[in-house]
Amino acid sequence: MSGRTSGDVILDLQNISLRFGGVKALTDISFNVREHEIRAIIGPNGAGKSSMLNVINGVYHPQEGRIVFHGEERRKMEPHKAAAQGIARTFQNIALFKGMSVLDNIMTGRITKMHASFLEQAIHFGRARREELEHRQKVEEVIDFLEIQHIRKTPVGRLPYGLQKRVELARALAAEPTMLLLDEPMAGMNVEEKQDMCRFILDVNDQFGTTIVLIEHDMGVVMDISDRVVVLDYGKKIGDGTPDEVRSNPEVISAYLGVSH
Amino acid sequence: MPETAAPPSLDTFPRLLGHHALVRGGKTAMREKYLGIWQTWSWREVAERVGDLACGLAELGFRRGDNLAIVGDNRPRLYMAMAAAQSLGGVPVPLYQDAVADEMKFVLQDAGIRFALVEDQEQVDKLLEIKGELPALEHIVYDDSRGMRHYTQPFLHDIEELLGVGRVRQKDHPDFLASEIAVGRHDDVSVMLYTSGTTGRPKGVCLTHDAFISAARGGVAFDRLSADEEILSYLPMAWVGDHLFSFAQALVAGFAINCPESGETVMTDLREIGPTYYFAPPRVFENLLTQVTIRMEDAGRLKQRLYQYFMGVARRCGADILDGKPVSGSDRFLYALGSLLVIGPLKNVLGMSRIRIAYTAGAAIGPDLFRFYRSIGINLKQLYGQTETCAYVCLQPDGEIKLDSVGKPAPGVEVKIAENGEILVKGPMLLKEYYQRPDATAEAINAEGYFLTGDAGFFDDDGHLKIIDRAKDVGRLANGAMFAPNYIENKLKFFPYIKEAVAFGHQREMVCAFINIDIGAVGNWAERRGIAYSGFADLAAKVEVYQLIQGCVEEVNAQLVAEGMLADSQIHRFLVLHKELDPDDDELTRTRKVRRGFIAQKYAVLIDALYAGRSTQYIETQVRFEDGRTGKVAAEVQIRDAKTFPALRQTA
Structure with a gap:
């Protein structure tokens, strides 16, 4: 990981608690994310990892706690605001338009950057036309970056799982995010696909300086590519630090990694 | 020249x-x-x-x-x-x-x-x-x-x-x-x-x-x-x-x-560019046809009927029309209709609408495959040459296409057959030398300036060159009959279900073969029959797949008998390999030719089992992944006997 440096704290989560009725999903969790770093959230099933991501981009609103993003303090995020401020994400269960081509799916990632009016777009004239060319250029750069030229025109539903995951990443990248939230980007992939995905995540982080927050089950992957790791268990934070620190934290070992094997 | x-x-x-x-x-x-x-x-x-x-x-x-x-x-x-x-x-x-x-x-x-x-x-x-x-x-x-x-x-x-x-x-x-x-x-x-x-x-x-x-100018x-x-x-x-x-x-x-754009987009790019001049090894033509066949099998009944009917017409007269030979008016009409409805769109899908000349070389091309492309009006020709001759020795002239020959000597090239059947060539396109290998250069070029190709072949009555095999690969069975492994393997590989084959028989009493299934074609075949499988090794070991391959092998045996001279080369026993032969494992060359010697060594236990008459054999082999790591695959490989036919000893 030559030359990668983490900068200032850009996202600070303070004492976040989230309940669904009587179920405590997250309890008093605080951690921060620095600019340009790869930050992993790990934990056993039901530990509250996805909830945490949903809090960051405003899908869930925590009952308690504060979120400081780029120095601006607020009680909760809103999804559209999060998107407008440069937060993009992928989902644990792929959320793509199955009947649409890969190209069109990635194009939807540009939606927040489109300014032409509905009418202009409908008749494909003036500003709409100019914008479309610009967006297509950007989308093609992403396609080139993720090496998916060969499926450009293929409907997403016909693609194997690993490629769909890559298309989802492409759509998130098309939004030119400053922060990328990845919910289990490698779940269900074979070794080779995982290696590819790791490479792409590191490349994104390196080339565009994108801050990455990711949830992942594959411990090998997490320890290899993350700068810092947060460990959750039953909605509580039980560890936070570099991969090495987390690996040697006894609480983490007993809760998550289990007995050494 | x-x-x-x-x-x-x-x-x-x-x-x-x-x-x-x-x-x-x-x-x-x-x-x-x-x-x-x-x-x-x-x-x-x-x-x-x-x-x-x-x-x-x-x-x-x-x-x-x-x-x-x-x-x-x-x-x-x-x-x-x-x-x-x-x-x-x-x-x-x-x-x-x-x-x-x-x-x-x-x-x-x-x-x-x-x-x-x-x-x-x-x-x-x-x-x-x-x-x-x-x-x-x-x-x-x-x-x-x-x-x-x-x-x-x-x-x-x-x-x-x-x-x-x-x-x-x-x-x-x-x-x-x-x-x-x-x-x-x-x-x-x-x-x-x-x-x-x-x-x-x-x-x-x-x-x-x-x-x-000079090679380029000649071509x-x-x-x-x-x-x-x-x-x-x-x-x-x-x-x-x-x-x-x-x-x-x-x-x-x-x-x-x-x-x-990338290796995976070649098909799309081919369609977009619509080349007029095209070169591909037989493998590529084979893959294209396999894809067409698979897609036609999934098509609706009307489309299938149309396709079969007009491909029948094309088989009957397409190649003759291409060569400018006389064809009846009704056939001409049907072919024109077929071009409009089936053949034209098919060529367009293949990206071959504008092709004026297409060449293939590097390995033998199956007669069915060759006929298919020529019948839909693609001027597919064969050429013969090697790195040492700028791939320029023989070319098939327009209108004089024979399936089993590589054509006539190209302009400026002199070809002669040595006494042991080896093909010798001379011309301006010959190599200057092997880099810093005077010994190898001296071995490859004889005193009269002919390059020794290492291929065995002969000229037919029309002056077309026919290649049998590598001169050193042509062996003898124990009874003295000629054994040309490539020839047998190519016959096997002409079936869409068989991707690679390796035949053994030199100084043995019978011919046996390793078969590598084509995962695309056999996979699709299995799916349509509702046969579940988990991966290559599993599919290769299925009883149904063995039956399918057995049918192919027996058909080859029938062909070999019909050719008289090679009746002794019928395949007596065969097995389906549990892993794909791969250049990364040194089993194929980078141009995907079988490395016979290496395979014989690596799979020696399987060869022994074939000749010892065993019905199964356990084997463990090392595989190399794309990132350079290695792993092991193990399998219990089954061995089958194939039906052979009595040789028709013809008089004459």
């Missing part, structure tokens, strides 16, 4: 490039798809960039006589680099881009490479991995800067940086390049291509400007190629065929080459 000799002003490739920049400067020379759009370079732009690149290389210290390693997919700037090296009197040495670092090491050491121009980070990483063992390597230039930001080694250069340096030098020394090109001689080595290493270690084949230009005249042809350049640059078609012929005739 008057018809193939070039005038002095056009007798090296850099001079040819200069000529095209003058004569057709604005015309397209190269295209490459980038960011979804075909980018174009005219001859003038290509010549300019080649000049900049050459001057940039000179600035780095590249001198006359140096070798420039070129590693990567077909990229315009890599082709330009070849011409750039030649402009300075250097020799480009293209390497197979999918070779692992270890395999590259030998060639890089052997050629004494000081300068390498590679495509991207992947190739740079490979070179860095072995750089410690390459003391001669001084500079590495890369074409694609992606991922290269943190590489700080001073000997790494972005090609843009090199072009910039070259531009400055061009300005400061405007006469430098022209004088370098003027010094170049027609009998200088223009390129060094390494043999694939089917037999032992790779050897560097030194081919002169003369050799490649261009033979097929009346013009400056308006379009060709898709997608085969490895290190392969002699690509160098002949995409470099030598393109520079001689002045036509455009098109580089695909």
Whole structure:
């Protein structure tokens, strides 16, 4: 990981608690994310990892706690605001338009950057036309970056799982995010696909300086590519630090990694 | 050889490039798809960039006589680099881009490479991995800067940086390049291509400007190629065929080459470009047909009926119409109708609507396959040649196509058959020598200047050359009957379900075979029958698959009996291999030819089991993954007996 440096704290989560009725999903969790770093959230099933991501981009609103993003303090995020401020994400269960081509799916990632009016777009004239060319250029750069030229025109539903995951990443990248939230980007992939995905995540982080927050089950992957790791268990934070620190934290070992094997 | 000799002003490739920049400067020379759009370079732009690149290389210290390693997919700037090296009197040495670092090491050491121009980070990483063992390597230039930001080694250069340096030098020394090109001689080595290493270690084949230009001129005249042809350049640059078609012929005739976006997009790119001149090994034609067959089986009933009917018409008269032979009026009408409804759209889907001439070589092509393409009006022809002869020995003339021959000797080439059946050739296209291997050169070229091809063959009554097998592969069964393994394997491989086959029988009492199933075709076949399988090994071991393959083997046996002379070569026992034969495991060469000796050694237990009459055999084999790691696969391989037929001992 030559030359990668983490900068200032850009996202600070303070004492976040989230309940669904009587179920405590997250309890008093605080951690921060620095600019340009790869930050992993790990934990056993039901530990509250996805909830945490949903809090960051405003899908869930925590009952308690504060979120400081780029120095601006607020009680909760809103999804559209999060998107407008440069937060993009992928989902644990792929959320793509199955009947649409890969190209069109990635194009939807540009939606927040489109300014032409509905009418202009409908008749494909003036500003709409100019914008479309610009967006297509950007989308093609992403396609080139993720090496998916060969499926450009293929409907997403016909693609194997690993490629769909890559298309989802492409759509998130098309939004030119400053922060990328990845919910289990490698779940269900074979070794080779995982290696590819790791490479792409590191490349994104390196080339565009994108801050990455990711949830992942594959411990090998997490320890290899993350700068810092947060460990959750039953909605509580039980560890936070570099991969090495987390690996040697006894609480983490007993809760998550289990007995050494 | 008057018809193939070039005038002095056009007798090296850099001079040819200069000529095209003058004569057709604005015309397209190269295209490459980038960011979804075909980018174009005219001859003038290509010549300019080649000049900049050459001057940039000179600035780095590249001198006359140096070798420039070129590693990567077909990229315009890599082709330009070849011409750039030649402009300075250097020799480009293209390497197979999918070779692992270890395999590259030998060639890089052997050629004494000081300068390498590679495509991207992947190739740079490979070179860095072995750089410690390459003391001669001084500079590495890369074409694609992606991922290269943190590489700080001073000997790494972005090609843009090199072009910039070259531009400055061009300005400061405007006469430098022209004088370098003027010094170049027609009998200088223009390129060094390494043999694939089917037999032992790779050897560097030194081919002169003369050799490649006469081979290209001969081919261009033979097929009346013009400056308006379009060709898709997608085969490895290190392969002699690509160098002949995409470099030598393109520079001689002045036509455009098109580089695909990536290896996986070739089919789409083919359709978009619609080449007029096309080259592909039989494997590619086979894959295309397999895909068509699979898709037709999934099509609706009406479409299937239409397809079958008109393909029947095409089989009956398509090839004759193509060859200009007499065909009845009703057939002509039906064929025209078929072209409108089925054949035309099919050709369009294949990207072959505009093809005027298509060639295949490298391995034998199945008669059904060959007939299929010719029947739909694609002028598919075979050629014969090897790296040492610029892939230019025999060509099939239009209208004189025979399925089982490779055609007549090409213009300017002399072919003769030695007493042991080996094919000997002589002509301007012959290699100058093997690089620093006078021993090998002396072995390959005899006292009268004939090159020993190592292939066994004979001329038929019409003067067409027929190839039987590699001269050294032709063996004898224990009873003395001739055993030509390639011949049998090719027959097997003509079935869409069989991807590879290896036949054994030399000095044995019977012929046995290994079969490798085609996962695409057999997988689809299994799906349609509701046979569940978990992967290659599982599918290969299915009883149903064995029955399917048994049918193929027995059909081959029937054919062999019908051919009389080879009745003894019927396959008595066979097995279906549990893993795919793979160049990464050294079982195939990079051009995907079977390495018989290596396989016999690696799978010795299986061969023993075949001949010992066992019905199953346990085997464990090592496999190498793409990233260089190794693993093991184990399987209990079943062995089956195939039905053989009594030989019809014909009189006469």
